[in-house]
Amino acid sequence: MSNLFHQDVLTALISGGVIAGIPLLLAACGEAISERSGVLNLGIEGMMILGAYTGFVVAYYLHSTWLGFLGGAGGGILACLVMIVLCVWLGLDQIVVGIAITLAGEGITSVLQGAQFGTTYPRLGATPTTSIPLLHKIPVIGPGLFEQNLLVYLGILFALFLTWFFRATNVGLNLRAAGEKPEALDAAGVSVVATRSWAVLSTGALAGLGGGFLAIVGAGVFTPFMTQGQGYMAIVICMLGRGKPIWVALASLLFGISLSITTALQLAGIEISTDLINMLPFIAVMVALVIFGRRSYLPPALALPYVRGAR
Amino acid sequence: MQGPKEKKLSMPLATVLVLALLALAGLVAGCGGGGSSSSGSTEATESTEGEAEAAASGEEKEEEGGGSGSSVEKIAIATPAKANDYGWNEQGVTAAEKVAEEIGAELEQTTDIGYEQTETVLRQMAEKEPGLLIAQASGYDTAAKRVAEEFEVPTVTYDIANEVKPGILTSIITSSQEGAYLAGILAAKTTKSGKVGVVISASDTNWFEMTGGYAAGVHSVDPSMPISFAEISAEGYDDAAGGKRVVTSMIAEGADVIFGMGDGASFGYLQAIETANSPNKVWYIGDIGDMTPIDKKGVLLSSVLWTFDTAFKTFVEQIEEGTFGKEAYDLNLENGGISLLKTKHIPSSVWSEIEKAKKEILAGKIEVPEATTIGAAKAALNE
Numbered sequence: 071m072s073n074l075f076h077q078d079v080l081t082a083l084i085s086g087g088v089i090a091g092i093p094l095l096l097a098a099c100g101e102a103i104s105e106r107s108g109v110l111n112l113g114i115e116g117m118m119i120l121g122a123y124t125g126f127v128v129a130y131y132l133h134s135t136w137l138g139f140l141g142g143a144g145g146g147i148l149a150c151l152v153m154i155v156l157c158v159w160l161g162l163d164q165i166v167v168g169i170a171i172t173l174a175g176e177g178i179t180s181v182l183q184g185a186q187f188g189t190t191y192p193r194l195g196a197t198p199t200t201s202i203p204l205l206h207k208i209p210v211i212g213p214g215l216f217e218q219n220l221l222v223y224l225g226i227l228f229a230l231f232l233t234w235f236f237r238a239t240n241v242g243l244n245l246r247a248a249g250e251k252p253e254a255l256d257a258a259g260v261s262v263v264a265t266r267s268w269a270v271l272s273t274g275a276l277a278g279l280g281g282g283f284l285a286i287v288g289a290g291v292f293t294p295f296m297t298q299g300q301g302y303m304a305i306v307i308c309m310l311g312r313g314k315p316i317w318v319a320l321a322s323l324l325f326g327i328s329l330s331i332t333t334a335l336q337l338a339g340i341e342i343s344t345d346l347i348n349m350l351p352f353i354a355v356m357v358a359l360v361i362f363g364r365r366s367y368l369p370p371a372l373a374l375p376y377v378r379g380a381r
Numbered sequence: 382m383q384g385p386k387e388k389k390l391s392m393p394l395a396t397v398l399v400l401a402l403l404a405l406a407g408l409v410a411g412c413g414g415g416g417s418s419s420s421g422s423t424e425a426t427e428s429t430e431g432e433a434e435a436a437a438s439g440e441e442k443e444e445e446g447g448g449s450g451s452s453v454e455k456i457a458i459a460t461p462a463k464a465n466d467y468g469w470n471e472q473g474v475t476a477a478e479k480v481a482e483e484i485g486a487e488l489e490q491t492t493d494i495g496y497e498q499t500e501t502v503l504r505q506m507a508e509k510e511p512g513l514l515i516a517q518a519s520g521y522d523t524a525a526k527r528v529a530e531e532f533e534v535p536t537v538t539y540d541i542a543n544e545v546k547p548g549i550l551t552s553i554i555t556s557s558q559e560g561a562y563l564a565g566i567l568a569a570k571t572t573k574s575g576k577v578g579v580v581i582s583a584s585d586t587n588w589f590e591m592t593g594g595y596a597a598g599v600h601s602v603d604p605s606m607p608i609s610f611a612e613i614s615a616e617g618y619d620d621a622a623g624g625k626r627v628v629t630s631m632i633a634e635g636a637d638v639i640f641g642m643g644d645g646a647s648f649g650y651l652q653a654i655e656t657a658n659s660p661n662k663v664w665y666i667g668d669i670g671d672m673t674p675i676d677k678k679g680v681l682l683s684s685v686l687w688t689f690d691t692a693f694k695t696f697v698e699q700i701e702e703g704t705f706g707k708e709a710y711d712l713n714l715e716n717g718g719i720s721l722l723k724t725k726h727i728p729s730s731v732w733s734e735i736e737k738a739k740k741e742i743l744a745g746k747i748e749v750p751e752a753t754t755i756g757a758a759k760a761a762l763n764e
Contacts, residue, residue, distance in 0.1 A: 073634050082633035086626040180463070180493065188465040191648050191675050196656040288622035290652035293645035294463070295619045329623070333630050336611040339763065344755050345584065348614050 084214025091326025093280035097304035100276030107269035108249035110373040112168025115301025116175025118281035120145040123179040125282025126292035146278015161375030180294035229319035249369030453512030467670040473517040476689035500524035507532035542709035556713035558594025560685035565598020568638040578609040578636030582643025593752025593761040624649025
């Protein structure tokens, strides 16, 4: 029978769930920023895969996890510049451009990976972790939750920061106004275009960072199409979390932990259909949607380009 | 305050920009990794425009006898992913290259076409009238069958043994469970922890069969040996992060020999094994291809190899003899289509036992179970 309740196994499962949730958390927080400002960013999958590629390349050649994360953010920023120019500045259709960015991101990274690592598939090895004093010594959950890569803690702290940022800062309020009543923001003397541009730029950086984390920590290798639709999942989680960073973070981590539970159920040899087990993360998200979805909220100006004077 | 002057952009320019972006996306996605592709997305467009022409060429073929009895001057192969995956796609293309070279035929390889434009790409390839068209994915079966019938080009599909058609369509089926059985013996003989594992990245019939064969092989050595099993997700073929996550948990649970099946996810398995924090050395047994060139840390114990050379060569011979498409081709231990990779990490005594088991399978003394469903595979694991 399974050793499922052995401390090492539980630690691995918890740790795996957290690591699986962080790329989603970062990308979904990015999507929240974008949507709050009125830009529906469907290109987040492409930004993630570009971030995964650039992050992996930088980490591999410079032998630095942190420079790799920066590289990942840079890759996401590069991809989102297209969205800024075409959607925010020129007012083109956000859905079409978002899908195009995703397709291009997947294709470009596939070509580059094939040319660069197509016969070697280098792996990065283990990444450094940071132990939270005392907490990491708690049996079972300690090592799983409090002995992680530093970016895990920073990601969770960022979700808290973002909550405060949206509520209590002028920039945050401006950003929300760009999605709620952009004409009011414009009338108040704040550039809607500039506000949305910065918002989308942040989204790109966060999505790229999430992709970088996925490649560097999550997999330790870059393979084409490795994001596996996580960008779209981030969009769903953002909407499910009503664009509120705390909810977004919780939903992301719930999804990651659910993935680990599917592994645990299989390793335990529990006689449930594997198909059903693999549906668990999605069922968890759907149940949460049923419970909280009625209060879901989207900014009125979401996906609408801002044109001064237009009615 | 600056107003959004850019909004006054004329619509034609806006349309051009969107179209340009979409064209770039399509172009790049279409040739993603297809460095070896000689018929990229550009020609795929021509293919859809030239259906009348295609029908005409099909008629011409009919007059010539549908390709049967003619020598093969050109082989075409289409693969869903790039041919550098140390797995399914690479094995297919490598075999096609080998056979083409052997018979002096031209080879057209169109790689990394995914599953969305299959019929368009296969039509385009069939229009060029290859002597043999290989649709290297069971996911191409429906489209490949349709194209083969329309253009009457001898076409190879997978796993549809009951749909072969003389002169037109054949199919490769596999007895990969036989190789997995040998891998199971190897795993059971190698483990120090007394527990082995098997991981698949997706719900795939071939992988269920190999899981069942592996379980039977393990239990032939030790009927009580526990086997950890996990599937990443229904379609996690390229989920390297998922592969690493699942295998890390499996190793923590005590498995120290892991048989892993799964395209891009395999690199995640390798990463988990290479960075494992385990009291025992953890070994990896791969599938389909040989990952030795990228095994820098010496964790690759073996691999259940799928080799298509003989199958493709047989098809060429069948076309020349006019017997193509009369029956499906079974990739198995007997014809060398399935084999177990011998590495330096396998002790000779263990290899001798594997050889002995192989002979017994070939002699019919050992009957390897064929688990075609996840339920049957799990039943084999728990036997």
